[in-house]
Amino acid sequence: MFTGIIEDLGVVKSLxxxxxxxxxxIQSRLASELKIxxxxxxxxxxxxxxxxxxxxxxxxxxxxxxxxxNLNNLKEGAIVNLERGLKLxxxxxxxxxxxxxxxxxxxxxxxxxxxxxxxxxxxESSLGNITIEKGSVTVNGVSLTIIGSxxxxxSVAIIPYTYEHTNFKHLKIGSVVNLEFDVIGKYVxxxxxxxxxx
Numbered sequence: 133m134f135t136g137i138i139e140d141l142g143v144v145k146s147l148x149x150x151x152x153x154x155x156x157x158i159q160s161r162l163a164s165e166l167k168i169x170x171x172x173x174x175x176x177x178x179x180x181x182x183x184x185x186x187x188x189x190x191x192x193x194x195x196x197x198x199x200x201x202n203l204n205n206l207k208e209g210a211i212v213n214l215e216r217g218l219k220l221x222x223x224x225x226x227x228x229x230x231x232x233x234x235x236x237x238x239x240x241x242x243x244x245x246x247x248x249x250x251x252x253x254x255x256e257s258s259l260g261n262i263t264i265e266k267g268s269v270t271v272n273g274v275s276l277t278i279i280g281s282x283x284x285x286x287s288v289a290i291i292p293y294t295y296e297h298t299n300f301k302h303l304k305i306g307s308v309v310n311l312e313f314d315v316i317g318k319y320v321x322x323x324x325x326x327x328x329x330x
Contacts, residue, residue, distance in 0.1 A: 133218045134173045136226035136268075136275020138298045142174070144210040145188055152195040154203065159188045160214055171231070173215040175299070176273035176310040177201050178231025201233045202272075202308045211299045213273040226275030227268040228315055234261050237271070239307045240285070249295060253309060254285035261313045270312040274298050 142160040149155075158174070166172065166189050170181045179191035198204040206212070218224070237255035253271065255261065263269055263281040270276070271288065280287035295301050303309070 134178070134215050134226075134229040134231050134273070135218055135222075135224055136215070136229045136270050136273060138213045138215055138274055140214045141297070141299060142212045142214045144206050144208055144212060147206065147208060152198075154193045154198055155182075155190055156193065156203070156206070157188055157190045158212065158214070162214060162216065163187050163189045166216075171217045173217075173229070173231045173273045174212050175202060176213070176229070176231065176270050176312055177203060177233055178217075197233075200235065201310050202236055205308060211302055213298050215273055227270075229270050229273075229275060229312060230315060231273075232312065233310045234313050235259055235311055237285075237309050237311045239303050239305055239309060241287075242303070242305060245289070247292065249290040249300075250279070250287055251290060251300070251303065252280070252285060252287040253311070255311055257284040261311070263313065268314045270310075272299060272309045274300070 140160050140162050142158040145159045146157040163184055164186045166181050166184050168181055171178050179193060181189050182192055183190045193203050235255055237253040239251060240254050241252035243250045263278050263286045265281045267278050269278055276288040278286045279289050290300050
């Protein structure tokens with residue numbers, strides 16, 4: 133369980149293929165505090181620490197994860213958003229995030245708003261995921277509030293702090309991002325769909 137509040141920007145130091153798996157070694161100031169088997173969110177994807185040292189650690193992504201996220205697009209030197217799992221008793225400053233990506237999306241517009249930025253993303257609507265105005269969504273692991281919702285996309289406003297402390301500042305039009313839709317909204321939507329069918 134995560135909150136979508138990014139703790140650090142990690143740097144991809146190496147990528148190693150092993151059969152259909154991908155081992156990612158990440159340099160981060162969090163490395164010295166991590167433990168083997170600990171869960172860490174990488175651009176919103178929950179992965180388990182398998183090795184670590186004082187300055188970096190390694191996680192493994194399997195084919196299922198690579199097929200459904202943007203991790204397969206990472207190159208050495210790429211910047212990833214990192215967040216450790218929520219501890220019981222911590223404040224929930226973002227929203228409830230599972231670290232399970234629903235689908236990828238694409239950045240289709242970026243607008244400077246004289247001190248903030250508005251980003252617009254589109255996604256394939258056939259999978260049944262939805263957003264609502266002022267609802268929550270996670271983009272590359274960042275908890276955000278939706279300011280523009282439509283059937284296959286949404287917009288979010290990015291304040292300077294978020295811009296500087298996440299990899300939003302590296303996004304461009306055409307960038308592929310990981311999307312996790314609000315878990316409560318997903319359950320309500322599926323319950324409504326089942327009720328409508330019956």
